[in-house]
Amino acid sequence: MRPETATAILEIAGNAFVTLDAHGRVLEWNRRAAELFGYSRDEAFGRDLAELIVPSRYRERHRDGLRRAAAASESDRITARLIVEAVRRDGRELPVEVSLTVVRDGIEPSFHAWIQDVSERTQLLRELEAQLRGRDPGFGQILDALAEAVTIRDPHHHILYANRAAFESMGFSSLEEMQRRPPHAIFADYIVHDEHGHELTMDSIPSVRLLAGERAEPLLLRTISRSTGELRWQLLKSAPLHGEDGQPVAAVTVIEDVTRERTADLHDRFLARASEILMSSLDYQETLRNVAWLAVPEIADWCAVDLVDDRGSRQRVAVAHHDTSKLKLAEDARRFEPDDLDPDRGVGRILRTGESELYREIPDDVLARAAVNDEHLTLLRSIGFRSVLLVPLRARGRTFGVMTLVTAESMRRFDEVDKEFAEQVAGRAAIAVDNARLATSRRETADTLQRSLLPDIVPRIAGWDVATLYRAARAAEEVEVGGDFYDFYETDDGWIVLLGDVTGKGVEAAALTSLVRHGARFLSKYEQSPSQILARLNEALSEQPGLWLCTAVCVRLEGERAVIASAGHPGPLIVRDDGRVREIGAIGPILGAWMGEPSVERGVPIAANETLFLYTDGVVDTLGEHERFGTERLKRLLSERAGEPPARILASLEAGLDRFQVGRQADDTAALALRPVAVSERVHGDAAQSAEASRKLPVT
Amino acid sequence: MGSPPNFRIDTLEGDSGTTIKLGGELDSASCDELVMRFEEAISTVGRRELVIDLGEVTFIDSSGMRAIIMIERRAGEHGVALTLTRPPAGVTELLQTTGIADRVVLTPSAEDFSPLEPFVERIDITLVRAPDAPARARAELRQAIAGRLSEQDGATATLLTSELVTNAVIHPGLFVGGSVGLRITLFGNRIRVEVTDGGAGFDVATLPPARPGEAGGHGLFVVDGLSSRWGTTRRGGGAGEAFCVWFELDAGLQGEAGDQAAQFSTPSRSQQYSSRHSLASSMHRASESQGSTVSNA
Numbered sequence: 001m002r003p004e005t006a007t008a009i010l011e012i013a014g015n016a017f018v019t020l021d022a023h024g025r026v027l028e029w030n031r032r033a034a035e036l037f038g039y040s041r042d043e044a045f046g047r048d049l050a051e052l053i054v055p056s057r058y059r060e061r062h063r064d065g066l067r068r069a070a071a072a073s074e075s076d077r078i079t080a081r082l083i084v085e086a087v088r089r090d091g092r093e094l095p096v097e098v099s100l101t102v103v104r105d106g107i108e109p110s111f112h113a114w115i116q117d118v119s120e121r122t123q124l125l126r127e128l129e130a131q132l133r134g135r136d137p138g139f140g141q142i143l144d145a146l147a148e149a150v151t152i153r154d155p156h157h158h159i160l161y162a163n164r165a166a167f168e169s170m171g172f173s174s175l176e177e178m179q180r181r182p183p184h185a186i187f188a189d190y191i192v193h194d195e196h197g198h199e200l201t202m203d204s205i206p207s208v209r210l211l212a213g214e215r216a217e218p219l220l221l222r223t224i225s226r227s228t229g230e231l232r233w234q235l236l237k238s239a240p241l242h243g244e245d246g247q248p249v250a251a252v253t254v255i256e257d258v259t260r261e262r263t264a265d266l267h268d269r270f271l272a273r274a275s276e277i278l279m280s281s282l283d284y285q286e287t288l289r290n291v292a293w294l295a296v297p298e299i300a301d302w303c304a305v306d307l308v309d310d311r312g313s314r315q316r317v318a319v320a321h322h323d324t325s326k327l328k329l330a331e332d333a334r335r336f337e338p339d340d341l342d343p344d345r346g347v348g349r350i351l352r353t354g355e356s357e358l359y360r361e362i363p364d365d366v367l368a369r370a371a372v373n374d375e376h377l378t379l380l381r382s383i384g385f386r387s388v389l390l391v392p393l394r395a396r397g398r399t400f401g402v403m404t405l406v407t408a409e410s411m412r413r414f415d416e417v418d419k420e421f422a423e424q425v426a427g428r429a430a431i432a433v434d435n436a437r438l439a440t441s442r443r444e445t446a447d448t449l450q451r452s453l454l455p456d457i458v459p460r461i462a463g464w465d466v467a468t469l470y471r472a473a474r475a476a477e478e479v480e481v482g483g484d485f486y487d488f489y490e491t492d493d494g495w496i497v498l499l500g501d502v503t504g505k506g507v508e509a510a511a512l513t514s515l516v517r518h519g520a521r522f523l524s525k526y527e528q529s530p531s532q533i534l535a536r537l538n539e540a541l542s543e544q545p546g547l548w549l550c551t552a553v554c555v556r557l558e559g560e561r562a563v564i565a566s567a568g569h570p571g572p573l574i575v576r577d578d579g580r581v582r583e584i585g586a587i588g589p590i591l592g593a594w595m596g597e598p599s600v601e602r603g604v605p606i607a608a609n610e611t612l613f614l615y616t617d618g619v620v621d622t623l624g625e626h627e628r629f630g631t632e633r634l635k636r637l638l639s640e641r642a643g644e645p646p647a648r649i650l651a652s653l654e655a656g657l658d659r660f661q662v663g664r665q666a667d668d669t670a671a672l673a674l675r676p677v678a679v680s681e682r683v684h685g686d687a688a689q690s691a692e693a694s695r696k697l698p699v700t
Numbered sequence: 701m702g703s704p705p706n707f708r709i710d711t712l713e714g715d716s717g718t719t720i721k722l723g724g725e726l727d728s729a730s731c732d733e734l735v736m737r738f739e740e741a742i743s744t745v746g747r748r749e750l751v752i753d754l755g756e757v758t759f760i761d762s763s764g765m766r767a768i769i770m771i772e773r774r775a776g777e778h779g780v781a782l783t784l785t786r787p788p789a790g791v792t793e794l795l796q797t798t799g800i801a802d803r804v805v806l807t808p809s810a811e812d813f814s815p816l817e818p819f820v821e822r823i824d825i826t827l828v829r830a831p832d833a834p835a836r837a838r839a840e841l842r843q844a845i846a847g848r849l850s851e852q853d854g855a856t857a858t859l860l861t862s863e864l865v866t867n868a869v870i871h872p873g874l875f876v877g878g879s880v881g882l883r884i885t886l887f888g889n890r891i892r893v894e895v896t897d898g899g900a901g902f903d904v905a906t907l908p909p910a911r912p913g914e915a916g917g918h919g920l921f922v923v924d925g926l927s928s929r930w931g932t933t934r935r936g937g938g939a940g941e942a943f944c945v946w947f948e949l950d951a952g953l954q955g956e957a958g959d960q961a962a963q964f965s966t967p968s969r970s971q972q973y974s975s976r977h978s979l980a981s982s983m984h985r986a987s988e989s990q991g992s993t994v995s996n997a
């Protein structure tokens with residue numbers, strides 16, 4: 001385009017056009033500019049624009065702006081659209097909208113500006129403002145009566161109007177007071193996030209977007225006042241007011257406070273999720289950790305859980321902060337805290353009183369008093385405590401822990417609603433911990449009982465190589481005390497081996513199992529006949545109230561033979577090294593069912609190349625994918641392993657059962673493998689002595 | 701609260717008594733239901749007979765066994781006659797092992813010839829299918845019965861075992877290899893020998909008659925003539941299916957084991973065996989798919 005064409009276009013343009021040099025002197029001044037401001041092109045040319053049309057009170061700001069724009073680096077292409085006051089030759093001021101571009105094609109930059117008279121639009125706003133603030137009962141008073149906050153903002157970032165709910169909610173006593181504070185400054189008084197937790201700038205506010213000519217959807221804001229720490233949820237909806245030229249001249253915003261609804265919703269969701277976590281596992285330390293992590297950052301910036309045991313020693317089971325790099329702070333601070341809790345302060349006090357406490361504000365002198373030394377104080381300060389909530393974990397009248405919630409960098413402050421909510425969370429956590437502890441205690445009892453059913457060590461039996469296998473039944477996560485047991489008793493006639501299974505599970509079954517096991521130990525002092533031992537046990541069980549049944553196999557090991565008595569028990573197997581399996585048939589009924597049974601026992605030779613195998617029904621009842629393990633499969637496995645040492649055979653059996661088994665183990669499994677040791681390998685010397693010595697050996 | 705998925709129970713009222721029909725697995729999850737049904741049944745006025753039908757039961761664990769023992773007790777207290785019917789083979793062994801089998805009326809299913817008597821000893825041997833297998837089988841048998849059978853019974857059992865193992869080695873195929881299972885079970889008053897191989901087997905009804913002068917084919921006629929009863933059965937299923945020929949010889953056990961076994965024998969047990977059949981007569985009836993039995997009792 002030739003220069004004269006450009007000039008011609010500028011002359012007929014509807015808006016004023018002005019070009020300035022780097023120092024603000026007028027280089028171009030079209031006809032409309034002359035009309036608008038009252039200076040001809042010749043009069044304006046070369047003059048400082050500031051002197052010409054900028055009201056004296058804005059001149060410095062104008063020159064500053066030009067200087068900054070001129071100094072900006074070349075890559076910054078500056079375009080601006082602003083509404084400012086200008087002054088005409090006749091001294092009358094008028095609002096104008098300036099669209100400014102900086103051009104850098106010469107040595108120095110030049111400025112080009114379109115200037116539009118917007119006094120009509122502005123007049124409209126003034127009228128609106130006057131109407132809203134008018135002394136006559138009118139629109140303004142109606143708006144003041146609204147619970148929702150209403151603001152009207154003009155394109156100059158000026159709060160044209162705010163109703164009572166609006167200015168009061170922002171901490172102002174009047175509209176005038178609010179108007180004296182620039183909107184940017186008001187915005188900066190808050191930490192503002194959207195509902196997804198992303199921090200927002202003022203440009204995202206619907207009214208600002210509308211006035212910039214963008215679309216503006218309703219926006220949900222989470223604001224925290226930097227001064228009061230108050231958290232609020234607000235729903236902003238804006239609509240534009242248009243001038244006669246169709247341009248937006250103002251934006252009306254209705255601000256609905258939805259804090260109560262949002263908080264209730266958040267709390268409900270949190271409680272539901274927390275309950276789910278708490279019920280997910282009996283590992284209460286893990287679940288507490290998960291709940292603590294769930295709490296940050298929505299509920300608090302920090303969440304810690306401390307538990308105390310019966311002896312009063314404290315254990316921190318969880319510390320959570322959404323920025324994991326901060327966790328070290330808590331860890332470091334914890335090191336300064338004494339293990340003996342002060343019953344009048346902090347966690348110690350909560351444990352003593354069982355009452356939760358809310359510290360809205362943590363002034364520095366509180367930190368100074370809490371700190372044990374300067375280093376500790378520095379650490380505490382660096383955490384930046386804002387507000388602290390201490391809530392007891394209480395169940396069945398006992399306080400056994402404290403949940404600590406802290407706000408810091410989020411600036412928010414806890415209130416009574418937070419306290420109530422934290423008490424709800426802690427209440428649920430406490431019940432979960434209590435239940436888990438009961439279960440743990442039951443499990444420990446079960447473990448202890450289970451151990452009491454088996455000998456601590458397997459004695460060394462002269463002339464025999466002995467191996468044992470025990471697989472405890474599992475119900476869900478717990479070991480269930482089962483009734484399988486075995487034991488070894490030494491008598492004058494040789495060793496007695498007893499293996500059995502008391503029907504039933506749980507503590508009662510364990511007690512009966514103990515009765516059988518220790519009863520047999522006692523009996524073996526006076527009675528060396530396996531069938532007689534079983535007959536006496538039958539009498540003892542039959543005397544118990546209720547129906548207590550026990551299957552058992554009792555074997556007296558002699559030189560090269562075993563005297564076997566069995567009571568309702570799976571038959572012992574004798575496996576020869578070439579794979580032949582002999583199953584010794586049932587020779588007596590189950591114990592505890594019928595009195596006065598004939599007692600029978602059988603001497604069975606066991607050669608040096610044979611292994612005696614005793615087992616409980618847990619082995620053959622083990623459930624696989626399609627069927628139970630069964631006697632045939634057991635025999636095949638033993639036959640394939642024939643000739644191997646007893647410990648190897650049982651290891652193969654255990655591996656075989658593990659492979660075969662599907663799901664949890666439903667029943668206990670006990671098995672013994674006993675093999676005569678060749679004469680040359682036999683332990684020489686007194687059997688009793690060697691057995692005594694072997695008892696002192698650690699379990700291998 | 702329903703029953704566990706793998707358990708079924710039905711109470712059927714008959715003219716003289718009640719039948720509780722069980723199916724599936726009787727374990728800690730299902731045994732309470734059985735006891736409950738039992739208590740309901742005996743509370744009915746005038747009921748003096750109770751049958752528990754075990755025909756469809758696939759598994760009984762110790763809790764299930766406890767429930768049956770408890771029912772036996774309660775039945776005794778109430779003067780109710782308790783009958784257990786149709787126990788499958790595995791269940792029968794369990795009933796014998798625990799001793800309940802001696803305290804109730806136990807009636808087998810018509811097609812089931814598994815002995816309702818506890819064994820004294822059962823020996824399982826795997827023989828390599830080779831020409832010396834019959835000799836090894838004879839040796840094992842002699843060892844198993846040493847001092848327990850009379851000389852004549854021992855000789856008969858040895859001969860019959862040898863014949864069955866010979867058949868198993870020769871018949872299943874022309875090649876030698878694989879294995880032959882030999883199971884010897886000693887009861888108080890008889891011995892049972894089972895020979896198992898992976899061969900196609902045969903049907904008693906379709907056996908060709910033996911021809912004098914030919915070497916093969918005599919085995920089964922010897923077995924038929926000398927055993928107390930014999931038969932065939934199939935074990936397992938699919939690829940692992942095995943064919944089994946068995947015979948029993950009624951012979952009182954001697955010695956310690958025999959004495960003890962006698963203590964557990966009850967007269968009722970002898971009722972289980974069907975009337976005499978010869979091989980010739982049985983050849984005229986269609987044998988059942990599960991197996992067939994020939995009894996010379």
